[in-house]
Amino acid sequence: MTLLGHFALWAAFLIGVWSAGLAFFGRWQERPELSLSIRRASYGVCIALLVAAAALWKGLFSHDFNIEYVAAYTSRNLPEYYLVTAFWAGQKGSLLFWAVVLGIFGALAQALTSNRFKDLLPYVAGITNLVAAFFVAVMLFGDGANPFERLPFTPPDGRGLNPQLQNPGMIAHPPTLYLGYISLTVPFAFAMAALLARRLDTGWIFAMRKWALASWIFLSIGITIGMWWAYLELGWGGVWAWDPVENASLLPWLTLTAFLHSVMIQEKRGMLKRWNMGLMVGTFLLTIFGTFITRSGVIASVHSFTQSSVGYFFLGFLLVTAIFSFTLLYTRWPDLEPEAELESLASREAAFLFNNLALVGIAFSVMWGTLFPIISEAVRGSKITVGPAFFNKVNIPLGLFLLLLTGIGPLIAWRKASAANLQRQFIFPVVAAIVTGLALALGGLRDPYAMVALMLGGFVVGTVSQEFYRGVRARHVMHDESMPVALVRLIGRNRRRYGGYIVHVGIVLYFVAFTGLAFKTKVEVDLVPGQSATIESPFGWTYQLTHLGVSQYSSLNRQVSAATLEVTRDGTRVGTIKSEKRQHVDSFGNRLFEPSTEVGLRSDLREDLYVVYGGSPDGTERSHFVIQVNPMVAWFWIGGVVLVLGGILTMWPGGPQVRTRRRAPIQAGYQATLTGTPT
Amino acid sequence: MNDTINRRTLFGIGLSLIGGRALAAQEPSTAAPLGGGGADPLRQPWNVGIQRDTVGVLDNDPVVIAIERRLRCTCGCTLDMYTCRTTDFTCTYSPALHREVVAMIGEAKTPEEIIAFYVARDGEQVLMAPPAEGFNLAGYLVPGLVIASVGLGLGAYLSRRREVARVEGGAGAAPDAGTDLTTVGLPDAEAAERLKRALDEVDA
Numbered sequence: 001m002t003l004l005g006h007f008a009l010w011a012a013f014l015i016g017v018w019s020a021g022l023a024f025f026g027r028w029q030e031r032p033e034l035s036l037s038i039r040r041a042s043y044g045v046c047i048a049l050l051v052a053a054a055a056l057w058k059g060l061f062s063h064d065f066n067i068e069y070v071a072a073y074t075s076r077n078l079p080e081y082y083l084v085t086a087f088w089a090g091q092k093g094s095l096l097f098w099a100v101v102l103g104i105f106g107a108l109a110q111a112l113t114s115n116r117f118k119d120l121l122p123y124v125a126g127i128t129n130l131v132a133a134f135f136v137a138v139m140l141f142g143d144g145a146n147p148f149e150r151l152p153f154t155p156p157d158g159r160g161l162n163p164q165l166q167n168p169g170m171i172a173h174p175p176t177l178y179l180g181y182i183s184l185t186v187p188f189a190f191a192m193a194a195l196l197a198r199r200l201d202t203g204w205i206f207a208m209r210k211w212a213l214a215s216w217i218f219l220s221i222g223i224t225i226g227m228w229w230a231y232l233e234l235g236w237g238g239v240w241a242w243d244p245v246e247n248a249s250l251l252p253w254l255t256l257t258a259f260l261h262s263v264m265i266q267e268k269r270g271m272l273k274r275w276n277m278g279l280m281v282g283t284f285l286l287t288i289f290g291t292f293i294t295r296s297g298v299i300a301s302v303h304s305f306t307q308s309s310v311g312y313f314f315l316g317f318l319l320v321t322a323i324f325s326f327t328l329l330y331t332r333w334p335d336l337e338p339e340a341e342l343e344s345l346a347s348r349e350a351a352f353l354f355n356n357l358a359l360v361g362i363a364f365s366v367m368w369g370t371l372f373p374i375i376s377e378a379v380r381g382s383k384i385t386v387g388p389a390f391f392n393k394v395n396i397p398l399g400l401f402l403l404l405l406t407g408i409g410p411l412i413a414w415r416k417a418s419a420a421n422l423q424r425q426f427i428f429p430v431v432a433a434i435v436t437g438l439a440l441a442l443g444g445l446r447d448p449y450a451m452v453a454l455m456l457g458g459f460v461v462g463t464v465s466q467e468f469y470r471g472v473r474a475r476h477v478m479h480d481e482s483m484p485v486a487l488v489r490l491i492g493r494n495r496r497r498y499g500g501y502i503v504h505v506g507i508v509l510y511f512v513a514f515t516g517l518a519f520k521t522k523v524e525v526d527l528v529p530g531q532s533a534t535i536e537s538p539f540g541w542t543y544q545l546t547h548l549g550v551s552q553y554s555s556l557n558r559q560v561s562a563a564t565l566e567v568t569r570d571g572t573r574v575g576t577i578k579s580e581k582r583q584h585v586d587s588f589g590n591r592l593f594e595p596s597t598e599v600g601l602r603s604d605l606r607e608d609l610y611v612v613y614g615g616s617p618d619g620t621e622r623s624h625f626v627i628q629v630n631p632m633v634a635w636f637w638i639g640g641v642v643l644v645l646g647g648i649l650t651m652w653p654g655g656p657q658v659r660t661r662r663r664a665p666i667q668a669g670y671q672a673t674l675t676g677t678p679t
Numbered sequence: 680m681n682d683t684i685n686r687r688t689l690f691g692i693g694l695s696l697i698g699g700r701a702l703a704a705q706e707p708s709t710a711a712p713l714g715g716g717g718a719d720p721l722r723q724p725w726n727v728g729i730q731r732d733t734v735g736v737l738d739n740d741p742v743v744i745a746i747e748r749r750l751r752c753t754c755g756c757t758l759d760m761y762t763c764r765t766t767d768f769t770c771t772y773s774p775a776l777h778r779e780v781v782a783m784i785g786e787a788k789t790p791e792e793i794i795a796f797y798v799a800r801d802g803e804q805v806l807m808a809p810p811a812e813g814f815n816l817a818g819y820l821v822p823g824l825v826i827a828s829v830g831l832g833l834g835a836y837l838s839r840r841r842e843v844a845r846v847e848g849g850a851g852a853a854p855d856a857g858t859d860l861t862t863v864g865l866p867d868a869e870a871a872e873r874l875k876r877a878l879d880e881v882d883a
Contacts, residue, residue, distance in 0.1 A: 238762075342837050353833070357830055368822050372818050375817075376818070379814055380814055390808055394819075524739055583725070594769040595727060595768075612768075614768045615730070617730060621721060
């Protein structure tokens with residue numbers, strides 16, 4: 001199977017390079033059969049990479065420990081579902097995973113894109129295949145990057161999967177994050193295709209909009225599940241540590257969010273064409289930058305793969321892609337003249353522009369902080385790392401500004417808002433913010449940042465509620481629909497708009513959750529069975545935890561030591577909580593890795609009681625615990641679900657808008673209608 | 680030497696054990712005092728990781744925690760000393776560093792003296808937030824300066840473009856929002872109506 005896998009990689013590489021060469025240098029515009037050939041190459045690359053993936057999975061499931069990758073990341077007693085996830089657990093497998101998914105997306109882009117854009121599709125195929133070929137080249141030519149590399153001997157068992165990766169979160173986190181990263185290649189390819197073909201109307205935006213939205217949704221899911229995994233698996237009781245690899249995942253999300261907003265200005269006013277093109281190029285480059293950070297080891301991170309020469313491939317690819325993309329953009333600069341001017345700073349266009357400034361500003365500061373160790377080493381000779389204090393200091397004010405714009409943007413008028421418009425739109429949200437502030441002040445909140453964040457949250461929820469209320473009421477009055485029916489039809493007929501509002505509510509919930517985490521309490525204790533510890537909740541409750549004892553037993557591929565505590569809140573028993581130490585073993589009983597920790601968690605909408613069993617001071621049941629009360633954490637996960645549901649609603653196919661698009665083929669159509677002549 | 684235990688001895692040991700447990704069970708279930716015994720040995724103590732230090736009074740001390748939050752653990756985890764020692768229970772660096780901090784607090788050293796000790800020993804990179812001086816100032820100021828400059832530049836550029844558009848535009852300048860669409864040079868009322876419908880659609 002490894003031979004087949006290796007062969008499939010070579011096939012994918014050659015087909016990819018050939019089709020890219022033909023797309024860029026072939027005269028396919030004059031020969032339709034060549035155009036078709038380039039597009040069909042995408043299916044060829046996809047099939048070849050699927051064969052390679054099947055070969056690796058075969059090796060994983062058959063415990064072929066002669067394959068170095070299988071021996072390094074699995075063991076005979078590893079549960080089968082983790083044999084699936086072991087595919088992307090290591091550097092080599094994740095490279096293949098990336099290439100396979102890109103192959104699938106490249107083929108889907110060819111299969112699903114309307115023939116209206118057939119003059120772009122050969123370029124799109126060339127670019128997606130070239131990127132896929134690059135990833136395959138890294139595997140084929142990179143030092144120790146080939147997942148089908150064989151060992152000179154066959155060990156009786158593998159080294160097992162890192163315990164921290166043996167978590168349900170790790171089944172979904174890496175693939176969804178990769179899906180976000182990888183699917184960004186498609187909108188980037190459409191942008192490049194539009195530049196190459198000089199088709200710089202809004203057509204490329206319509207062709208790639210759903211891909212960009214899908215990327216954004218995948219990135220959002222991946223980041224949120226990553227936070228969930230970090231919270232549950234790492235035992236530190238937080239969700240975001242501003243680690244370089246975490247930052248690398250946030251960067252393209254920020255610029256893609258900016259793009260999804262600014263592209264609306266281009267669709268509706270024909271403005272910001274150059275900016276949007278630049279944002280799309282920048283977003284794609286940031287995905288490669290993130291990959292470089294994760295795989296090069298140039299910056300220390302708890303998440304990164306082992307330092308290897310693979311990083312230099314990505315650095316080279318990053319530079320070449322940046323030079324090519326920006327040169328192409330420069331040569332097409334005159335073709336990207338805006339069709340309208342900003343008429344007022346009190347307008348939706350201006351609000352979106354400032355929204356972009358804030359998002360890109362946050363992306364810049366995150367990137368600056370991430371790269372500062374490298375910069376300081378270059379300038380001063382020592383790696384000075386900036387920690388969470390730096391990132392919080394710079395990004396909290398920007399984040400609050402962004403939250404304010406999240407409320408302003410959807411309500412303010414296009415072109416120029418009058419005083420009457422501002423008054424009509426913003427009175428209720430401002431009142432909502434003030435009421436929120438008063439309620440919090442009466443509840444005893446004194447922290448200024450928390451107060452501002454929650455008041456702005458109230459403001460945004462006020463804007464969204466007002467929009468829903470007005471829309472439903474209008475339908476109720478005009479169409480005599482009941483309120484629930486009016487709500488469903490309102491959303492169904494304006495999915496993009498109301499899906500966007502739901503996304504905004506999800507963002508508010510994230511802010512609420514982050515604000516809550518600032519008030520967490522934590523205590524370290526040693527307890528013998530029967531002994532209790534207390535901890536105060538920020539909401540004023542007192543938890544008492546009584547150590548019931550430690551039980552030790554074998555389970556699956558591990559030996560478990562489970563410490564159980566009985567929990568009371570203000571004297572009322574609320575249940576038990578269990579935290580574990582897990583010593584993983586191979587099928588011969590040999591110990592693998594250091595013992596890992598499984599947190600004990602009792603969660604409700606207000607707060608989480610979070611217990612970590614840290615071990616024993618003297619080899620007895622006397623146990624070391626770290627106990628935390630983390631307020632509002634559940635709202636991260638609820639916010640994530642809301643955000644993703646809103647995003648899915650925004651891109652859900654069908655509905656009146658699509659029918660309209662089919663009737664009028666140039667949906668660029670917005671402009672055509674605005675400036676069109678009567679017939 | 681005879682290592683075997685006869686039935687009578689075995690019965691006696693069992694009885695005393697059961698009796699002991701029964702007597703212990705009749706005692707009030709108050710918590711055992713800190714540092715006391717009362718805990719059975721673990722069957723597999725190696726399965727719960729490295730041996731922990733006993734929690735001391737200063738382990739939850741806000742001053743100690745505040746100091747440790749400013750210092751980076753030197754194990755390479757990128758976490759601060761406090762987070763590392765209360766999170767990664769396999770790290771051997773952070774517990775040792777914590778013991779040093781506690782010892783220095785015991786010697787009545789101030790937080791600044793303790794921080795200075797680590798900077799002198801491990802270099803500036805031991806700080807979670809480098810001091811805002813010298814080149815480090817760039818770290819703190821560049822993002823803000825860049826964002827402010829871009830914001831100001833953008834504002835100035837847009838103002839200039841709007842001014843140019845107003846001067847050059849004359850009668851063809853874009854109308855204000857809310858202007859009657861039939862008065863802005865469209866050929867007829869039908870076209871204006873179509874434009875209005877399109878704008879409504881766009882706004883929807």
